[in-house]
Structures are given as structure tokens and as C-alpha cells.
Amino acid sequence: MTTEATTFRFAANGLEEVDACLLGHRSALAAYVFAHGAGAGMEHPFMASLARELAERRIATLRFQFPYMQKGLKRPDPAPVAQAAVRAAVIEAARRLQDVPLFAGGKSFGGRMTSQAQAEDPLPEVVGLVFVGFPLHPAGKPSIKRADHLAAVQTPMLFLQGTRDALADYELVKMVIARLGEGATLATFDDADHSFHLRGGRGTKFDLLPVIAETMSAWMRDRR
8 A cells, every 4th residue: 555645735715725635545445534633733743643554554544734723823723714624625535535435533623623514514425533532621621512513423433532631531531422322432542641642651652553543444444
């Protein structure tokens, strides 16, 4: 499986163009529109490394910048702007990867903006959502309010969560998944934090990448 990358730009909200990277698109079994988190863009080492791991498993990824990140700003875009960028990225992926099953989601903020967009109006061609650390609540403020919209999502969902995630209390995550029913799957990473880093020097956030990628790719293959 080639990991050759194609870089390009597309209009994120009808006006502003943002950078994007398509990786592993030749002979792909499935494709994943992979939105970045609030604090780091699409070239963050975690994002880029996970995309390479997925490419090795014949899962293509389309990573892209949200408009605020493209401009070099620190404050994330308002939800409507971010959701519009997700939708535009999905449309671009569907255009470039015709006849390839399409999934969407992302790391933290990117995953939540994707699920909100899907709940508001189903993303074209998307058959499932994958969240790499869903940010259920702000750090130190346990709540499930951010999960309210998930009940409106009509596609299968995979949640990859560390049990030590400060932005997603594990007991609350389990409760949310149980309420969502058969359409939601929880993959747990014991003692991993929001960045999938293990406590006490037992490993870095990159050590778990092969397991994360294998979990994602197996789930996607089952839903093609």
C-alpha cells in the first residue's frame, strides 16, 4: 500500500481556502476525513503518524486545516464555521475517492465538530464516525451536555477513549455509550490520557498508534 501524499487546497466555507493532505488513497478499502484538535493542526506528529499507520492498513485519510488554524490563530472557529469546513472536506473526499466507503471524525475538537455537523444534516456519503478522544467536557468540569447531539446521529460511531482522559470522565463516557445503544462502540485504552499518553513513563502517545490504527481499520472494514 502506497503512502504517497497529495497536498492541495479547497474552499472550506465557500470563500476561504485551507490546506489539505490526502494519504494512502491508491487501492484504499475505506477513507477517513480526519479533522484536527483545537490546539494543533493537521501536521501535528500524532495526526500525521496515525494517518501513516492507517495508510499501511489501506485506509486513506484526508486531513485538513480549520480556517482559524490556516490563519495562524489560536482561538478555534465558531461551531458553524468549523462544521462548514468539515462538510466541505467530506465533499472533497467523496469527489476524490469515488466508490470508496467514507468515514469522518477527528481528534478531540475535530471529532466533535464532525458529529455536530452530522447531527445537523447528514454528511454526504459518510457511513460512520470515528472519534479519537471525544472531548465530552472541559477539564475539571465533568458533564455530558456535549453529548446531547449524538442521539441525532444516524450512522455508526466508534469512540476511542483513554481511561485517564481529563476531557472525558470514563464513567460518563460509558454512560453516554450505553444510552446511544448498538450504534455506538467504545474502544478503551487503559490508563491513557487525552493525548493517548501512558502514565509514569510507560510509553509515549505514539506507542499506542498501531493499536489505535488497527482498531479503527478493523471497525471500518466491518462497515464498508
